[in-house]
Amino acid sequence: MKSIVLLYILSLSLLTYLFSPEKYSYLYIVFCGINYVIFIVLYFFAERKKNYFCFETLFFIALFLSTQYYPLFVHNQMDTSRYFMFLFDFDENYIPKASALSLLGVGGFISAMLLVRTKQISIGFQYQQLIPLDMLYICSVLSFILYFITGGYAQLASQYSGGDVIESSGISAYFMVLSPVFMIVAIVLNFIKIKTKYNNFKISYISRIGKITVMGILGLLLLAGSRTLTLQMLILIMALYSYLFRPISLKLTLTFILIGITLMFTVGYLRGLKEGSTKFYLSDLFMDLLITNRASFTALEYVDKFDFTYGETMLGTLLSPFPFGQNIAIRFFDLNPNRMMSSLLYTEYTLGSVTTLGLGTNIIADLYFAFGSIGVFIFMFALGFLVKKSSVKAQYSIFSLLIYAIITSYSVFLVRAEFFTFLRVMLWSIVILFIVTRTKSSWKKF
Numbered sequence: 001m002k003s004i005v006l007l008y009i010l011s012l013s014l015l016t017y018l019f020s021p022e023k024y025s026y027l028y029i030v031f032c033g034i035n036y037v038i039f040i041v042l043y044f045f046a047e048r049k050k051n052y053f054c055f056e057t058l059f060f061i062a063l064f065l066s067t068q069y070y071p072l073f074v075h076n077q078m079d080t081s082r083y084f085m086f087l088f089d090f091d092e093n094y095i096p097k098a099s100a101l102s103l104l105g106v107g108g109f110i111s112a113m114l115l116v117r118t119k120q121i122s123i124g125f126q127y128q129q130l131i132p133l134d135m136l137y138i139c140s141v142l143s144f145i146l147y148f149i150t151g152g153y154a155q156l157a158s159q160y161s162g163g164d165v166i167e168s169s170g171i172s173a174y175f176m177v178l179s180p181v182f183m184i185v186a187i188v189l190n191f192i193k194i195k196t197k198y199n200n201f202k203i204s205y206i207s208r209i210g211k212i213t214v215m216g217i218l219g220l221l222l223l224a225g226s227r228t229l230t231l232q233m234l235i236l237i238m239a240l241y242s243y244l245f246r247p248i249s250l251k252l253t254l255t256f257i258l259i260g261i262t263l264m265f266t267v268g269y270l271r272g273l274k275e276g277s278t279k280f281y282l283s284d285l286f287m288d289l290l291i292t293n294r295a296s297f298t299a300l301e302y303v304d305k306f307d308f309t310y311g312e313t314m315l316g317t318l319l320s321p322f323p324f325g326q327n328i329a330i331r332f333f334d335l336n337p338n339r340m341m342s343s344l345l346y347t348e349y350t351l352g353s354v355t356t357l358g359l360g361t362n363i364i365a366d367l368y369f370a371f372g373s374i375g376v377f378i379f380m381f382a383l384g385f386l387v388k389k390s391s392v393k394a395q396y397s398i399f400s401l402l403i404y405a406i407i408t409s410y411s412v413f414l415v416r417a418e419f420f421t422f423l424r425v426m427l428w429s430i431v432i433l434f435i436v437t438r439t440k441s442s443w444k445k446f
Contacts, residue, residue, distance in 0.1 A: 005046040006114045009039050013107025017373060020100035024092045029071045032099035036068055036106060043110045044250075047118075051247035053238055053256070055387045055404075056113065058411035060106070061257065065286045066362045066415040067102035070293035071095045074283055082284075085291035085359060088350050091301055098296035098364075101376060105364050108377040112384030118392060132436065133193065136186035137213040140179050144217050147175035157224040174323065179217065180229055181428045184236065184409075185436070186210060188402050191240045201245045228413060236409035243394065243404070292416040295346055295365035302349055303372065309339060313369045316341035317420035321427040342366040342418055366418045379419055402433055 012035060021028055040060050044052075075095065080086040147153060152172030187210070194205045203211075218230045238256075242248040248256075283290055315335070319325035329335055338344045338354050343361040346369075348354050367376045387407055393400035406429060410422040 002046045002114050005042045006111055009042065009107050009114075010111050013039075013104045014377075017097075017100040017104040020097040022093065022097075025096050026076075028096040029099050032096070032103050033068050033072045036064060036103055039103070039106060039110055043113065046114060050249075051242050052250040052253040053242040053248035054391070055239075055408040055411045056109075057250075057253055058235065058408070059109075059415065062289060062412045062415040063102065063106060063363070065289040066292045067105075067296055067364055068099060069283075069286065070290055071099050074290065074293075078283070083287060083291050085294050088294075090294060090297045092297075094297040094300040097300055098293075101296060101300070101368060101373060102364050104373060105367070105376045105380040108380035109384040112381045113388045116385060116388040116392065118388075133186055133190055133207050134209045136182050136189070136432075136436070137207065137209045140182035140186065140217065141213055143175045143179035143182060144220075147172050147179060150175060152176050153220070153224060156221075156226055159225070177424060177428065180233070181425055181432060183214060183217070183233070184406060184425070185402065185429050185432050187214070187233075187237065188240065188398070188405055188433075189436075191244055192398060192401070195244045201241060232409040232413065235411065236405050239408040240401075240405055243391075243401075289416055292360055292362040292365075295342075295359070295361045296368070298346055298349065299342070299365035299368040302345075303368065308372050308375075309342075309345070309370050311370050312339050313342040313345050313366065314418065314420060316344075317418045317423060320420075321424040342369040345369060360416055361418060363415050363417065363419055383419075398437070399430060399433060402429055 016032060016035065043056070074080060075092065150172035151166065152175060154166045155172070158166040186207075190207055190210055191201075194201055198205055214233065218233060221227075221229055238248075312335070315329060316326060319329055319340075326337075326340065330337055330340075338348050341361075342365060343359065344354050346361050346365065347359045350359055363380075364376055367379050371378070387404070390400045390404040390407065394404045403426060406426050407422060414421060
């Protein structure tokens with residue numbers, strides 16, 4: 001069954017892109033959208049999953065909203081001036097090809113997911129009691145305090161306040177990464193400890209310091225106006241729970257998503273009332289994902305005019321795990337900073353220069369800027385391989401579980417960012433976990 005589904009998805013996604021029209025065609029857009037949904041249904045049917053709160057469920061929905069929703073339900077069907085991104089001109093003739101490109105990307109992702117063999121074994125870890133859980137949570141708190149002291153928190157709050165942005169010291173960005181990294185490693189180890197010691201989950205089993213740390217830091221970030229890290233941590237915790245303890249059904253997963261959408265609707269409606277607007281559209285719920293649709297059209301247009309960047313636009317996130325790596329590369333190789341990330345190149349191409357008004361990007365556009373349709377397929381295939389391989393090995397490997405938890409926490413946000421946006425958090429977390437597990441004998445029991 002899997003081989004038939006694989007052949008169908010692989011061949012249709014390739015043919016749909018190869019024969020995409022050069023002119024605007026709503027019929028072709030609908031064809032791409034319908035097949036996107038069919039691909040997802042066939043994938044879940046072939047996999048016969050028990051747990052639906054996983055990377056691919058969230059990723060499929062987010063990618064659809066980020067690459068297929070606008071062409072299907074918004075363009076030429078409603079006033080898009082309410083979304084600032086679409087106030088800038090673009091050639092609508094690229095829309096059908098962009099929809100086909102998204103289908104090609106999801107086809108590559110699913111192909112890898114189906115090719116990697118699934119092994120169902122009893123989950124088992126060798127958790128050592130000496131691993132300093134509370135110390136990791138304390139390190140997360142200390143990193144956040146340093147982030148606060150160096151002006152990072154004030155800058156974050158000013159970005160969401162609508163006023164002048166307060167500048168912070170450059171080092172604050174590293175503390176903002178370290179804090180969640182320590183927190184992620186601690187949470188993963190905490191869940192493994194609960195699994196091996198109790199084989200059942202209760203909130204009371206979580207470290208008291210851990211609960212204070214997570215709620216305190218995420219609460220402060222919410223007060224500043226930032227929801228990203230909070231949502232990521234919630235997804236990470238739910239993913240660990242569903243993987244280690246109790247699989248979450250499709251019905252319950254969709255219920256959680258519906259609750260999230262309802263909360264987003266409420267917040268959006270109240271915000272609209274505050275700003276004096278009484279109109280609220282369904283599309284407003286997905287605005288953060290909706291506005292990134294334009295990046296795909298622009299990527300196709302840019303490449304037709306200037307050629308691919310041949311990976312230069314991926315260097316920013318690829319070098320991000322290495323402190324000062326970007327600055328060193330710029331200095332020694334005379335690179336243009338605005339061409340090291342697709343979001344910056346996209347902003348510069350649209351506005352004429354890079355400003356504080358960042359236009360963002362999406363994962364398909366990022367890959368197309370760099371290597372075209374071949375890059376979209378290969379890198380999305382690689383992403384699918386990483387997700388599936390880590391989820392299989394996570395049954396017995398702490399490091400694989402860490403990788404799977406982190407990549408799942410990025411499932412929603414990865415679609416509206418550069419491909420390697422998760423790399424720094426992942427590599428730093430692996431390094432910290434390696435240090436902790438290899439030096440555990442020197443730690444006192446906390």
